Amino acid sequence: MSAIADAPAAIKKNYLTALKEALFEEMERNPNMLCQGEDIGILGGAFGVTEGLQAKYGEARVVDMPISEACIVGSAVGMALNGKTVMAEMQFMDFISCGFDQIVNMMATYHYRTAGEVNIPVVVRGPAGAYGGGALYHSQMNEAWFCNSPGLRVVCPSTPSDAKGLLKAALRDGNPCVFFEIKELYRKREIEEVLPEGDYIVPLGKAAIRRTGTDITFVSYGQNVYHCLAAADELQKHGVSAEVIDIRSLVPLDEETIFTSLAKTNRLIVVNEAPMTCGFAGEIVSRVSEKAFDLLDAPPVRITRLDTPVPWSKPLELFVLPSVEKIVNAALKTVRF
Amino acid sequence: MSQSTGAATAEKAHVVIEPNLASRPQDLLTPEDRLEIFRQLYLARYFDVRLIKEKRRGKLRGTLYSSHNQEAVLVGSLFGLKPNDWISPIHRDMPAFFLKDMRGGWRRSDRMGMSIEEVCAQVWGKIDSPGRARDNWSHIGSRAKHIIHSTSMLAGTIPVAAGVVYADRLDGGDAVALTFNGEGSTAQGIFHEAINYAAVRKLPMVTIIENNQWAYGTPVHLEVPTADVADRARGFGIPGFIADGQDVFDVYDKVMQAIEYARSGQGPSIVECKTFRAYGHGDHDDDRANKYRSPEEVEHGRARDPIAVCRKRLIELGILTGEEASLYQAEGKNAVEATDEDFPKEVVQYLNEGIDFALASDIPSAEEGAMWVFKENA
Ligand SMILES: Cc1ncc(C[n+]2csc(CCOP(=O)(O)OP(=O)(O)O)c2C)c(N)n1
Numbered sequence: 001m002s003a004i005a006d007a008p009a010a011i012k013k014n015y016l017t018a019l020k021e022a023l024f025e026e027m028e029r030n031p032n033m034l035c036q037g038e039d040i041g042i043l044g045g046a047f048g049v050t051e052g053l054q055a056k057y058g059e060a061r062v063v064d065m066p067i068s069e070a071c072i073v074g075s076a077v078g079m080a081l082n083g084k085t086v087m088a089e090m091q092f093m094d095f096i097s098c099g100f101d102q103i104v105n106m107m108a109t110y111h112y113r114t115a116g117e118v119n120i121p122v123v124v125r126g127p128a129g130a131y132g133g134g135a136l137y138h139s140q141m142n143e144a145w146f147c148n149s150p151g152l153r154v155v156c157p158s159t160p161s162d163a164k165g166l167l168k169a170a171l172r173d174g175n176p177c178v179f180f181e182i183k184e185l186y187r188k189r190e191i192e193e194v195l196p197e198g199d200y201i202v203p204l205g206k207a208a209i210r211r212t213g214t215d216i217t218f219v220s221y222g223q224n225v226y227h228c229l230a231a232a233d234e235l236q237k238h239g240v241s242a243e244v245i246d247i248r249s250l251v252p253l254d255e256e257t258i259f260t261s262l263a264k265t266n267r268l269i270v271v272n273e274a275p276m277t278c279g280f281a282g283e284i285v286s287r288v289s290e291k292a293f294d295l296l297d298a299p300p301v302r303i304t305r306l307d308t309p310v311p312w313s314k315p316l317e318l319f320v321l322p323s324v325e326k327i328v329n330a331a332l333k334t335v336r337f
Numbered sequence: 338m339s340q341s342t343g344a345a346t347a348e349k350a351h352v353v354i355e356p357n358l359a360s361r362p363q364d365l366l367t368p369e370d371r372l373e374i375f376r377q378l379y380l381a382r383y384f385d386v387r388l389i390k391e392k393r394r395g396k397l398r399g400t401l402y403s404s405h406n407q408e409a410v411l412v413g414s415l416f417g418l419k420p421n422d423w424i425s426p427i428h429r430d431m432p433a434f435f436l437k438d439m440r441g442g443w444r445r446s447d448r449m450g451m452s453i454e455e456v457c458a459q460v461w462g463k464i465d466s467p468g469r470a471r472d473n474w475s476h477i478g479s480r481a482k483h484i485i486h487s488t489s490m491l492a493g494t495i496p497v498a499a500g501v502v503y504a505d506r507l508d509g510g511d512a513v514a515l516t517f518n519g520e521g522s523t524a525q526g527i528f529h530e531a532i533n534y535a536a537v538r539k540l541p542m543v544t545i546i547e548n549n550q551w552a553y554g555t556p557v558h559l560e561v562p563t564a565d566v567a568d569r570a571r572g573f574g575i576p577g578f579i580a581d582g583q584d585v586f587d588v589y590d591k592v593m594q595a596i597e598y599a600r601s602g603q604g605p606s607i608v609e610c611k612t613f614r615a616y617g618h619g620d621h622d623d624d625r626a627n628k629y630r631s632p633e634e635v636e637h638g639r640a641r642d643p644i645a646v647c648r649k650r651l652i653e654l655g656i657l658t659g660e661e662a663s664l665y666q667a668e669g670k671n672a673v674e675a676t677d678e679d680f681p682k683e684v685v686q687y688l689n690e691g692i693d694f695a696l697a698s699d700i701p702s703a704e705e706g707a708m709w710v711f712k713e714n715a
């Protein structure tokens with residue numbers, strides 16, 4: 001139709017651009033919002049997520065912080081106590097450990113210990129995840145630490161439109177949030193997409209079904225969603241139909257979508273690049289075992305990183321991480337159980 | 338480190354950047370102000386004495402962290418604050434919650450400080466505590482009254498205080514944040530991160546160090562390598578003041594200089610108040626403290642009771658005269674020795690009202706334990 005032909009071609013955008021748009025739009029919408037982190041102003045961020053932000057909103061609202069993760073979080077909490085909403089960037093989520101106390105003891109507990117007097121709209125966000133040769137200290141997925149600290153939202157988007165919509169939702173939620181971005185997805189061409197128009201959010205606590213299937217359910221988040229999708233393609237050749245659920249938000253968790261899927265497939269594999277012991281994959285399996293045991297026809301499976309750090313050397317890195325092959329093999333075993 | 342708590346040490350006051358002050362802040366205090374300061378010292382002391390008595394009578398749960406012998410640090414620091422200023426007290430500073438913004442009337446309805454009722458309800462673990470007894474002892478606060486809610490994590494509220502005043506400045510405010518910290522807590526990484534940040538951004542934050550010579554069972558020379566904790570300021574390029582923590586007026590002078598420096602946009606500073614912890618770290622530690630500290634050390638450290646030092650000054654100034662000058666001899670007495678007769682009547686009555694209120698208040702219902710983990714969004 002001519003109307004479509006005349007319209008400018010909808011532009012596909014990458015995950016990083018989507019995040020950047022979320023920050024620009026929220027800074028515009030909320031004059032009480034600040035951004036702070038290491039190298040986020042003059043430089044525009046190590047990866048460029050905040051590029052142009054300081055030029056537009058000024059040095060007072062887009063703040064270059066000393067290399068002090070605990071102080072980046074703690075001062076953000078103070079600003080929130082005094083009426084602000086703050087995006088606090090970790091240059092890499094691996095370094096979040098240096099701000100750990102301020103996150104779990106100061107920020108996460110604030111609403112609770114003040115019996116609701118104070119709420120802390122602070123989003124601590126930054127790049128995470130392996131598969132890029134980042135080695136031990138630029139590859140971690142340490143989301144489980146924060147899921148184990150009551151009072152924090154924990155979010156991890158896998159697509160550009162979710163990255164934007166979830167970040168905007170997190171910034172408006174009023175609760176502190178630890179927001180895991182997947183740096184390997186920042187500029188990945190294959191996942192670029194046309195973002196929804198106008199102001200939109202993706203609500204926290206709603207999972208997305210990325211592919212429908214009938215024989216087995218893969219539950220995942222972050223870049224492992226793409227491993228699951230590739231495995232589902234592969235399994236199709238074996239006559240196995242896999243459903244892929246991207247939970248997107250760990251806390252709160254959308255259990256319903258998982259249970260509904262299992263009612264159909266009766267088989268569960270959880271895929272997550274964090275180490276296995278006490279990881280979030282185990283949490284999902286536990287909830288299914290407790291609340292939906294009857295739905296299972298086979299033992300649930302976790303495919304995670306081995307309980308090791310993430311090594312630098314490529315073959316070593318791939319050896320310890322979940323892969324399409326590992327998922328396919330586990331799925332074939334599970335459907336034949 | 339010597340145990341000196343006297344003015345001799347204060348003479349060494351090291352100031353990296355000399356503030357431009359024509360006169361001593363205390364010279365501007367009226368006789369009424371000085372008498373009020375004297376009364377507040379009694380109030381802080383009586384609070385301490387009375388809680389220890391209540392605990393011994395089995396009427397209280399939880400550990401008490403005494404501020405006995407350190408009251409001048411609290412009263413002298415808080416007296417010159419404006420109502421809108423923020424404070425961040427720690428475990429040793431329980432009286433700070435009600436001392437804030439007390440000048441001009443303890444019962445003023447618009448006070449930017451907690452009422453004695455709220456504080457007592459917290460001590461007794463009752464529902465009328467500002468934190469509904471969700472955390473213990475000094476772990477309360479009030480956004481409305483500009484009191485930052487402390488946690489157990491030593492020095493953990495310093496970055497929060499810095500963030501609070503950053504936001505205030507952004508909104509065009511002129512508030513100053515006063516954080517209280519033990520000398521032991523200056524060994525925490527966050528202490529250095531937060532003051533470094535405040536110095537870089539010239540934030541109006543004053544870090545009070547209550548150097549009571551001991552951090553639980555560790556003496557100050559094993560916590561801090563410099564003779565004066567205030568010397569830390571040098572590395573941040575900010576002023577470091579030293580106050581005689583037994584002399585409420587000297588504390589007032591130094592803290593007021595720091596506050597004016599902060600308010601005028603010049604940045605943060607550190608005020609070290611030299612004092613001495615009278616008892617054990619908490620009341621659970623009293624017996625052991627008698628083993629790890631010699632009687633001579635304790636006697637020396639308590640030789641200059643802040644109430645006595647203040648009384649002497651008021652007599653010198655002719656503010657306390659005749660019979661009045663020897664009324665209420667609480668100085669030097671601990672909780673066993675002191676009686677209500679050692680304290681001004683209004684002090685005893687004020688606390689009685691707080692305690693009566695606390696005793697009448699309910700304990701929270703069990704299910705509150707699961708509430709307020711998240712702010713609920715409609
Ligand atoms: C981060 C942290 N580590 C340890 C403790 C346990 N602790 C509580 S008070 C204290 C001593 C504090 O000494 P100081 O800072 O000098 O304060 P003071 O008690 O002498 O007033 C210790 C070790 C704590 N509360 N927080």
Ligand SMILES: [Mg+2]
Nearest residue numbers: 519520551552
């Ligand atoms: Mg101490």
